[in-house]
Amino acid sequence: MTADVQSLAKRRGFIWQSAEIYGAMAGFYDYGAMGAILKRRWEDAWLKYFMGLNENYYLIDPANIMPEAALKASGHVDSFTDPLVECSKCHTAVRADQLIEEATEQPAEDLSLEQIDARIAELGLACQKCKAPFQKARTFNMMFQVDVGPTGQDKAYLRPETAQGAYLNFKRHFEIMRRKLPLGLIVIGKAYRNEIAPRQGVYRMRELIQAELQIFMDPETFATELNLTEMDGKEINVQLVDMRGREDFKPIHCKELIEKHCLPDFYVWHMLKIQEFYLKVIRIPKEKFRFYEKSEKERAFYNKVHFDIEVNLATLGGFREVAGLHYRGDYDLTRHEKGSGEKMEVSLDGKRVMPHVLELSFGVDRNVWTLLDIHLTEERTGVLKLPPVLAPYAFAVFPLMKKDELVPVAESIATMLRRDYQVCCDQSGSIGKRYARMDEIGTPFCITVDFDGLADGTVTIRDTDTAGQKRVKVSDLQDIARSLMAGTGAFGDLQ
Template sequence: MEKIEKITQIAKKRGFVFPSSEIYGGLSGTYDFGPIGFLLKKKIIDFWREFFIKSEDNIFEIETSLIMPEKVFEASGHLKGFIDPITKCKKCKNVFRADHLIEDSTKMFVEGMGPEELTKIIREKNIRCPKCGGELEDVKVFNLMFQMNVGALGDTKGYLRPETAQGIFVNFKNVLVSTRAKLPFGIAQIGKSFRNEISPRQWLIRLREFTQAEIEFFINPEEKKFEKLKDYENVKIRILSREAQKEGKPEEEMSVREALEKVIIPSEYMAYFIAKEQLFYESLGIPKEAIRFRHMLQEETPHYSKGNVDMEILFDFGWKEVVGNAYRSDYDLKKHVEYSKEDLSYVFEDGKKIIPHVIEPSFGIERTIYAVLLYSFIEDKERGWDWFKFVPKIAPISVAVFPLLNKEEMINKSLEIFKNLRKEFDVIFDKSGSIGKRYARADEIGIPYCITVDYQTLEDESVTIRDRNTTKQERVKIEELSTKLKNLLNL
């Protein structure tokens, strides 16, 4: 069995991730998070907030509506430009995303190509329907947004947002007035986005409903230097340049400062976020060699962008974007000024007005979870069971409390410890089965530490703490337990 198959099986069995609406056959591209998965997702998001938001004094969080009027997406360009290429089988009528079909069949990189170019490749390479082998139609474009008719009469057209960014842009003036923020400053949002994917696939990778964590960082384009970068400019990253992609060469390791000097990263502000992304994902347990930053090719880059650099992770199926870094210039705010007729400029103390430029790091939370599960999973024949080696900070459950035996005194003492610890930690209590089976169950959901109440506990008020990674045990007084756990969990 493939590693990812084992992971998805455990994920369902132990309450990480369930297929959505499974009792009715499910809905492709949608998943539900169970009790353990919810905690894992929450802790990753909390860590993201701590790392990117709470550590800054100039980034403000907001939460905006999932439903937005059509005019927003007319202004942003989504109505015309938020499209994917599709092709339909003439025989079985199944619809496929054309660029993915070509990439799967030929391993060619065709992202960003137009319908005519994709149709030509399908004909030249004789690519057929993967379901029935039938001939494919010419490639067309398909808008990915979910349309809604709002109101009792359904006479107002709206859409489920395809990204969290537009909610930030339309609230730029509100946030600016309410916070009195000074450039540079950021507005962040964590929330759901929706895209009517043609062919959702690869588990948590390509979804119709997903969670984004985005920052729109507003800057004065005349201010090229960013003071905060000096603390991160020597962070080493693996870069796949445009030249390397065209010549089929591998990534090259360099500091973010070197990447700036080579004009791979277009601004010091983006370099700052890229360095922090590298450190953040390493802190989640992703190996350095499984992280790279790919400079998007010119033909992939939106016309208004001054440069896009994707952070990609090496998954079981290949490299995939997890964070998109874009220098969006002043495109979005200018478009909303044009369509709304509102003044969205920033006014300096001397009265000078500008439309700020925007640096955007956009994180896919479900893709991050997939990566964490993949690189935390340990196939352990020696131990006799497979388990997750989560970094303690994001482990869904931090501590398990077990009585050694099913004896009343041990159970009562264990429950007493459990009730005290749950005030500070995510804790479970388990008295079912042998102690070995309970350790196995705890390992399987990545619990870093297991506390066992035994005969000695009843004599001297001490317990054992078992380390998940080493299986070694240490004896600790109950009165010192909370402090000891905080140190072990790095809280």
């Protein structure tokens, strides 16, 4: 199964390793002709859905390179760096701070490299595996450093997450957008992490794409801005910490999550929205979707509440993280207020508020992979059952055979549909082969011009999910196309 998705991803132009012809570098991927557009469609669907949650949510596009000071304030310069010590014999690398903490039961996070070496010597620590002494401690920073300017004196980094760009822009947007909360800033863009050993395909990349919505809000009033009644009677797939090892997840009522499990109401409302996005827009089967609660130990200290969004992926062997919902409190703005000296507190109706952040963070590459993993089936041949809004081609138009009577009609239909949609028009080989090709890249509808239809101005339209066909009038095609693509009409409802 894994091989199938991977091989199809390559063969049909979705995604593969970057710089292949030079032997490639781990952790970097290129999107091809089908993949790039599929990714764009996912991003568009995501943007439409989440920007639509509130009229005060906006798409912004901050720079990828950030000055050191900003990442110092965010904590990345210090915390995104691990001090490592390596065994001189078996080369097992361990986190130096954790090693010392275990031995002394005292925090060792702030020790310098020299102090670490001194402490290790003092405590007589050696490799736990082979008892050989450690080499000197060194730091490993997961951020890519760049030298800016001709002398390279301005230290900077490729951003390790898109979120920071939103935080840096908060104050200005609050002014521009007329001082209202909640304010949502959306970033869809690249982030960079120098992973030690990236593996598992697009699941861990060194250059990745994030789609994030940072909601700046007043925790005391935020819930009043939301239509909380939407949660009435609704259940959310959740695996709480104490359910681990026993069950993958359990549908739990929103009300219960709020009252019994003490989650903020606004948090649960957003869980519901995210679940709706995955189940309705992306069409993930309900039993393959869950929220995964992070334990206090697992989550970052500034996250007051943290669930990952996980999808059960056959290619990755189970439930895997594709997004996260983090209630970060006022950590980020407070840090940047301290770091920059710029006041982040805002004044609302005479009340001074340091906005809190609710972060919706999605890994785009993982989500695109999820589309392939979930929607690729092996029914007839490979069939990618994409929701129509995500498909690279919305329609394909074929003459039943390469005959002079049929070809021009097919071409004119294709031209007509191309005004609004991406359309593939193909006349080569057998009709079955052309259908199969469209099945593999997830084109939802194939329109075929045949001899019967020439006489009465009709064509057949084929639904990729079922391979079922209907005969429709050419003159109705535009209306049919619109309703199929907008989701206002289903294929099964066609006469």
